[in-house]
Amino acid sequence: xxxTHDPSIQALIQxxxxxxxxxxxxxxxxASVLDDDLADQQDVAPAERAARVRAWTxxxxxxPAAGTSTAPVRHAxxxxxxxxxxxxxxxxxxxxNTRDDTRGRHFLDDLTDxxxxxxxxxxx
Numbered sequence: 001x002x003x004t005h006d007p008s009i010q011a012l013i014q015x016x017x018x019x020x021x022x023x024x025x026x027x028x029x030x031a032s033v034l035d036d037d038l039a040d041q042q043d044v045a046p047a048e049r050a051a052r053v054r055a056w057t058x059x060x061x062x063x064p065a066a067g068t069s070t071a072p073v074r075h076a077x078x079x080x081x082x083x084x085x086x087x088x089x090x091x092x093x094x095x096x097n098t099r100d101d102t103r104g105r106h107f108l109d110d111l112t113d114x115x116x117x118x119x120x121x122x123x124x
Contacts, residue, residue: 006032023084026076030060030091033073034098057095064088 013024038052056074063069063078081088 022076023080023086026073026080029073030077031094034095039098053095053098057092060088060091060095 009028013021013028016024034053034056038056039049041049044052056071059069059071060074060077063074064081067078067082069075069078077088077091080086
């Protein structure tokens with residue numbers, strides 16, 4: 001999927017040590033599902049997209065206690081966290097930002113707000 005969807009991610013992950021690749025693929029897949037499949041579906045109303053992101057995120061918060069998930073991407077994340085003794089709580093901020101995408105907020109908007117003095121992409 002990454003080869004056609006985002007070939008640069010495919011190349012970057014292939015440059016990583018083989019033992020880290022499954023974890024990176026799980027993180028990439030989660031970001032892809034949250035952003036592309038849930039938050040950015042233009043044929044779905046923003047409130048429904050936000051509800052889907054909230055539901056997916058809430059399920060991911062519950063899944064580690066169960067040690068698995070019924071959703072393949074969440075299962076990969078939980079499995080990776082359990083194998084590497086990792087903590088998925090660090091993803092909460094990114095998931096909250098993805099909910100903002102459902103309201104029309106995008107990466108460059110967020111970056112502009114965080115850069116002192118703003119950000120201009122115009123050449124001067």
